[in-house]
Amino acid sequence: MIPWIILAVIVVPLLVVAFVATRRRTASGERPASEPELTEQEFEAAEASQAKWQEEEKEQYRQERLP
Numbered sequence: 692m693i694p695w696i697i698l699a700v701i702v703v704p705l706l707v708v709a710f711v712a713t714r715r716r717t718a719s720g721e722r723p724a725s726e727p728e729l730t731e732q733e734f735e736a737a738e739a740s741q742a743k744w745q746e747e748e749k750e751q752y753r754q755e756r757l758p
Contacts, residue, residue: 729737
């Protein structure tokens with residue numbers, strides 16, 4: 692009888708809390724439908740900008756390193 696009481700009082704509420712926490716985490720990770728997705732062209736432009744920035748950083752590092 693006591694194991695059933697322990698199960699009902701402790702384990703079941705813990706499972707409910709874990710389930711609710713998982714649902715909240717999943718819901719907060721989803722993007723709203725109104726948020727626009729990046730188009731392929733915007734994605735390519737962002738990658739090109741990042742590559743240019745990395746090259747500029749490398750050049751600046753070389754200039755600082757070699758006086």
